[in-house]
Amino acid sequence: MTLDLIYSTALLLALSALYEFNIRAWGQRLFAAQVCAGLIFGAICIFGMLHPANLAPGVIFDARSVILGVAGIFGGPVVAVIAGLMAGAYRLWLGGAGALVGAAVVTTSVLFGLGMRVALRRGWAQPRLLDFLMFGAMLHIAALGWFLLLPMQHLQKLLETLAFPYLFVLTPSTALLALLLNDLQEQRHAKQALARSEAMRRAITRASPDLLFVLDEDGRYLEVVSPEEHLLYRPLTETLGKRMDETLPPAEARRFQDFLLQTLKAGTPQKIEYELDTLGGRHVFEGRSQALDIRVDGKRAVVFVARDITERVKAEQDRRVAAVAFESRQAMLVSDAGTVILRVNQAFVDLMGYSREEMIGRKTSTLRSGRHDAAFYEAMWESVRKTGKWEGEIWDQRKGGDLVPLWTTITAVRDAHGAVTHYVATMNDISERKLQEEEIRSIAFYDPLTALPNRRLLLERLQRALTLARRNGQHGALLFVDVDNFKQINDEHGHHAGDLLLQEIGSRLGRVVRESDTVARIGGDEFVLVLEHLNEDPALARTEARQIAAKALLTMARPYDLEGLVYHASGSIGIAMFNQAEVDLDLLMRQADEAMYQAKHAGKNTVHMHGG
Template identity: 40%
Template sequence: MVLHLAQDVAWMLVLGVLQCLHLRLWTEHRRAGQWASGLLFGGVCILGMMDPFIDMPGVALDGRSVVLGIAGLFGGLLVAGIAALLAGGYSLWLGHADMLAGLVLVAACTTLGLLYRAAVARGWATLGALPLLAFGMLLQWIHLACLALLPEPIPAAQWTPMALSLLLIFTPATLLLGSVLQEGQRRDAIDLALRESEARFRSLLQDIPAVSVQAYAPDGTTRYWNKASEQLYGFSAEEALGRNLRDLIIPQEMREGVREAMEQMFRTRQAIPAGELLLLHKDGSRVPVFSSHAYVQARGRPAEMFCIDIDLSARVRAEAELRIAATAFESREGMLVTDPQQVILRANRAFTQSMGYTDAEAVGQTLALLQAGPDTATSFQLLQQALRSQGQWAGEIWSRRKNGEEFPQWVTINAVHDEAGGVSHYIATLVDITQRKAAEEQIRQLAFFDPLTHLPNRRLLMDRLQRALAASERNKRTGALLFVDLDHFKTLNDTQGHEKGDLLLQQVAQRLQTCVRDRDTVARLGGDEFLVVLEDLDAAAAHAAAHVKSVSEKIVAQLHQLYRLGNLDYNSTASVGIAMYSGQGTPAEELLKQADMAMYQAKAEGRDGLRFFDPAMQAVVNARAALEADLRQGLALGQFLLYYQPQVDAQGRVTGAEALLRWPHPTRGMVPPVHFIPLAEETGHILPLGRWVLQTACAQLVAWAQDPVLGRLVLAVNVSARQFRDPDFASGVLALLHSSGANPRRLKLELTESMLADNLDDMVEKMAALGAHGIRFALDDFGTGYSSLSYLKRLPLDELKIDQSFVRDVLVDPSDAAIVRTVVGLAHNLGLEVLAEGVETEAQKDFLARCHCHVYQGYLFSRPVPVAAFEAFVLGSAQPASVDEVKAA
């Protein structure tokens, strides 16, 4: 028995050696190698089964248990499957009485090997000596168990020697075969790593930029020529390989010396000393390089000379530029030379005379000597940024002479680079432009400004209005032109004289400027007529008109205040005509006529007021005022409701809901949120409205807490920027949770990206205070606003919501698909949950799932519905998932 089993062990050792050898043959064809391994393992099983030990009829012992177990452990599913099919097929073909036991043995040992392999892959087990011995012993116990399936029972006297033989021979044989294959795999991995390392080195050598590498035979024949050599010398690799070095890039006068140096190098194996050379380019020009050489002889290959050349052209040019700069240094313009840290090394005479410093006082200072003071620090920072990023800067800067006098200079600064590409010096040229600036300003004032009020005149106004119309076309936002005319101004001039009239016009100009933003334009058209251009207003016409109405009312109120005109107290009023614009549909001149007509309409209606040119716009303003009154009444009468839109996971389980505000007006019907939410924000009604939403949401959480299904849901509530800026917001939310008894862990507050532009530190502090009590935070509409990784890093967020604008076209727009993948990857990398809004189709959901986004919200599952319909939806669907389950998914 022992000899037969030892013979099987010998076959196993042969198997191990053959497996190690043939794996190396299939390095480039892994799949084919697996097929070959399966056939090899299966063939050894068949050899053992062809000559088994037979001690009694129907009992055959061989090493297939070890071979198949090792096949599963070291070969994997394909190898083990092929070997098992061969062993099982041969057992069926034999058709002996032990066929059933043999098939069970094949399946069990193969499965055990695959399970052990999976455990090792997951880190649950190792391939040490003791684990392999235990594995081998378990295989033989399976072997013994399979013998119990034989149709004829084995006599008790045969069991002990049979079991001992299997356990004592095949158990260490398992360890031996496993160790051989493990060592073979280790060597195979080392060989693979060496080949990959060599390939990476060759790729690096071939693609390394700015370093030319060539290899030459002792006779000068070119054997290697990388991409940098192609760029440096102009010869492609196909043109260079096989040609002699001396005929390729060595100038005629150097060829004999190069030949002698190479002969000495190959004879003594000592490298040619490195140095600067002028070599030939393909076009016949000379290329300055720093050339290093190395003698290389790999085992089994002839010796070669490797040359490593670095292009010195940039350094040569820089040196030439410095020489030219030195020649021009003593020009009539001020000039400075600094070191890389911008410390002044030299200053010419024109500079010292202009600034008032001696040469000794200037040397050792930095370029900061050029700034006039703290007021110019921003301009100097921009100068520094340009030098760091571009190596040059040119522009106007205000400087201060030694005597304290400030004056404008035109400064040009250029970096000088050394041979390594680093900055070696800066050269600055300075020109005093005081007289030029004064002349330009005088011309500008005369051409574009009203001499009495110093406001832009008609010419400048029309230019700015044209620009405003073009900007409106680009950014799709609206604007307005206001025509302001003083009431009864002629009476003041006729009764009090033009001097008092001029004083009034000057004070009107000052008051108008206080009523508008810095980017808006106030101009004097002539006489008592003024124009105001309001730019970059809201894209929505109603909101823009409301803002214009507010500004116009402010202007009317300001111009109605008492004026002090010398010794005269005077009351005046004004009439304002308003013409709205959006894009360039209306020419500037036509817009001016419309505002003028609206102004006369305001005068016709009694003066001291305002009027829109467009009757429809006036109707919009009136409608907005009516909606604001209804909003105020709706709050007082409790007309608002909360609807709920489910949020579901990949299995369709409801994880929570988003609370959405709805306004069923008694006469208007259901008012869309897009109509009243922005109005509530602008008027301040969002604060009481937001408090009501939070109160209602907390009350709903308390009601759901009584139900084992609904009590597990998380309710998301949107918070406006104005709410969050309230200093008492965090304490108010906590007080509300405490008084209502709602579970803070079931409340999620959704913030928008527009809020991130506000005080970030204040946001983080409030979120941390609320998060400490279990409240969770989601960033809504991610990717549509002020997205910034620095914000995400600092904010204690729990979830990112992908905006529906990206989800809508995710299947047809590659950009939207890329954005969704990026947002999901970013969320996962930051440890955040991610939810997609606006999911309307199964195809969208499947795409999101492939991107590893597993929580959704949209019409595919449900529209926002009242609370009763939402509860019916939840209770009628599958058991809702908990927050922890969603995180685990």
């Protein structure tokens, strides 16, 4: 009878290995695995009851308590309940005097197993031999307790023949089966953890932009991981298993071999920066190496990680170049997208008079001179928004308050998404150029002696006056002024006195006319006045022109102090009127000239109007 019990126990231990196979087969589908495990444990219990130790008809002993106990420990409620229901139902189906006792043993085994599971999880018990032996002993003592309910004749036979073998065989069997399943479970968890770790390592390695090499002490590539093959010196298939001196240029191979040996000797992480002609062109890398704690195929090995820093190196070079350019002789400032100044160079400080500390944090509008209106700045920034750049002449204000003309270029700096991040402005002082332009303009358009407009500028302004008269329906007048007896002062007192007289006459005529009018000298002793915006009524307009001409004669007739020489002069004035009607410019000039000669013939120091 004892041999039958041992045989049954050994068979159940072997069949229980199906549990581990089931767990592995179902993988991540936990509930399905639990259901299937419950069916396996239940089937094993039923199989055990097919070959029991028979105490008497209807009273059997088998290893179902072992199976159900460990089912509760390692399978949990789902597995234990399914297995317990199957075992209990089958035992009741077999019937006999011990049927109810057998069902009670099934229930006890399930409950003891689940209790031990809770004890292990809360740390009250440990998954070791002694704890499992104690569990097995208590379980089977409890199971034997149920057999006390059997009739006396069966109970006496139980105590004489099977009680002690039952305890001394099934108790260690329970412990051994529990240790076996615990070991298998720990191995499974370790493999799962290792698989997760390996999967994470592969994912991290592949997601990393870095190159990874594992090399042995001979410089042989044991493993190569590259996010992009163009970063390698040679294709992956021509690299793995080869030594560095077989794949790299000789000089680089020697350098890396020395670096590898240095890493092995130091035992601490080492760093190197290098350039290499890869499959994708010339690249710069930053490499870090660390010796492995274990040998690979009996040789020391190193993990080498290389990061492509080509863009970073290029950016650093660009920044250095930009820094040198920024500190050039050209004034520069950098602002953020809100035009708050971030940086200015020394040339800016020298040009504008502000220190760096005074400018940083202030808006660029601080420099506005007030010479340009809002429309000017609106058009400027509109150009920057549309084209990314504006270039032109602008007047800004220095710290001292004086204005300076600048040739300014404003450039927008955008990020990878096209959003403006900064503005860079370069400024060149064009004061000298403006001065030269003014000098050229003065020579081209102004009389050098009196600084009055010359004939060229006179004709431009007269043409403009004619156009405005036609547009506005107003009248205007052209006055030719000739100095009487001018030759006399040159003959008697010299040309210097004559020049002084002409300058004074020009100044006096300028004070007679209004701001919108023009006084010009067209040669010798001849001056021209252009009067604009006269009355719309022809008669009143002629009267206004005569009044201004009369004032001109009066002011010309006052004595002149020519550096101590008191001189008297007079003038003759001819007037030609114009209005909205189309008038030929040359004809108008001739009419005024003729009227002036009529005034001279009338006795000088008088006014004559063309047409009476």
